[in-house]
């Protein structure tokens with residue numbers, strides 16, 4: 147089962163409790179540490195601007211009150227004739243309004259810049275961390291969902307950033323306004339809370355529901371993306387057309403997306419209905435307070451300026467409080483998503499470096515010894531390799547033969563430490579492979595898989611990936627290409643080694659399967675590896691090319707150990723010894739002649755293939 151097949155595996159989702167929500171908020175300091183690392187300057191300036199901006203609403207309201215009181219005074223009391231103070235006040239309010247606008251725009255700009263930088267940095271961190279993880283972790287559906295959520299949420303995190311900052315800003319603004327209200331009527335604040343709390347609880351409830359829904363849909367959303375890719379991509383178009391699959395994919399897509407739509411609609415509708423009810427309660431609270439303030443203004447215990455100031459403060463407080471409470475749920479929501487991100491960063495690779503690693507032997511003296519090696523893939527109850535006991539001698543060319551699924555690829559992945567054995571051990575020159583320096587082991591292993599990557603990059607880059615530090619070493623790239631028979635091909639291309647390959651980018655040239663293989667094979671010659679592994683990378687080569695490739699391979703790897711996997715016996719027989727695998731176990735091992743004499747499975751398969759050519 148590969149990762150795509152496992153898309154339909156659903157993660158179990160439990161509802162989120164308030165406690166979990168509060169616990170999730172503990173992720174915020176770590177989040178801000180990340181933000182701070184992104185850009186200390188932008189973070190500081192942004193915070194300062196927000197603090198300045200938070201004092202302005204109260205100031206504007208207060209100056210507004212003074213203006214109205216002054217106007218009332220000038221129009222009722224004829225002994226006051228100088229308008230100077232009034233115009234000063236108007237000028238101040240004008241200045242404050244402009245300042246408020248400028249600050250708001252500055253804050254938005256900084257939020258955007260900081261958010262972009264943060265999203266980029268997080269993406270890089272995710273890629274860097276993913277690179278440290280084990281292959282089998284990528285093959286695990288639950289891990290894959292976590293990675294997916296961490297990746298998708300990078301943009302969401304930038305929203306969280308401005309939300310948390312706005313939250314702090316609004317709280318300070320409210321502090322100012324509350325101080326103003328307290329001076330006049332402290333109980334107004336109580337009324338305010340009563341008006342707003344139902345809306346907050348409603349928001350919290352619906353946010354929980356929406357998080358649970360979205361989280362529960364992660365696997366299926368991945369399938370939706372996959373179907374979208376299958377239905378409209380250059381790589382799939384050929385088979386989709388020939389097998390007339392578009393209807394099949396579209397139907398699956400529709401079924402899934404309709405299901406999402408129905409679930410989301412249900413939630414959105416009840417959210418909107420309840421939202422209206424809570425908003426009405428809020429308005430009722432506001433108008434109750436308004437009536438009281440108006441009453442006091444009529445009796446003269448409040449001035450007209452006080453009336454506008456209080457009504458304005460109350461209105462702003464209400465919308466701020468509502469905003470803060472609503473935002474609290476989405477902040478804690480975001481903090482829960484943040485947990486996904488941090489959980490992803492907490493996943494540790496199991497294939498690790500020994501505390502005091504041994505240097506890799508150069509040259510290898512004895513070779514690799516498999517001692518009762520067995521391997522079982524995570525979540526699989528079958529052994530892919532079992533009871534393997536054999537030696538790959540230094541300088542030996544060993545071919546692996548066996549039917550599909552016999553465990554050949556798994557065996558070479560164990561050699562390269564892409565996996566560690568589930569039981570038994572592999573020794574290299576007498577020491578467990580796990581004791582060696584991991585980077586040195588990888589550097590000394592040149593491995594080309596049957597499903598090698600076709601990079602949509604230039605010919606030179608496609609070869610250089612075999613040893614990326616040498617990407618500028620044109621001489622090495624060309625000599626590697628010569629060894630894998632890719633040089634004549636590169637010379638024929640219009641851009642030679644700088645020719646873009648693949649169709650994804652403009653001026654890209656598509657190659658045939660065999661031509662791609664020659665390019666990929668060149669990667670094996672890019673490094674001075676002591677162990678070379680070719681896992682069927684020649685299957686698409688024509689018979690002559692494959693023969694030549696292996697002739698050269700034998701010459702070029704003189705003195706080096708090599709493992710070849712091939713279903714072509716003409717190739718296999720060139721190896722020093724052949725290991726026959728069946729159901730993950732070693733069935734026969736020996737030279738071509740020995741195995742023919744043995745007249746066992748190898749002989750049977752060999753004659754079967756030879757018969758086809760007669």
Ligand SMILES: Nc1ncnc2c1ncn2[C@@H]1O[C@H](COP(=O)(O)OP(=O)(O)OP(=O)(O)O)[C@@H](O)[C@H]1O
Nearest residue numbers: 147285523526530549550551552553554555556557
């Ligand atoms: N990532 C994986 N997760 C779970 N099981 C796997 C995985 N890869 C391979 N297997 C299983 O392990 C067994 C051995 O697979 P392996 O790829 O080693 O066979 P192979 O001999 O290389 O086959 P082929 O000739 O088809 O390439 C198979 O039964 C296969 O289904």
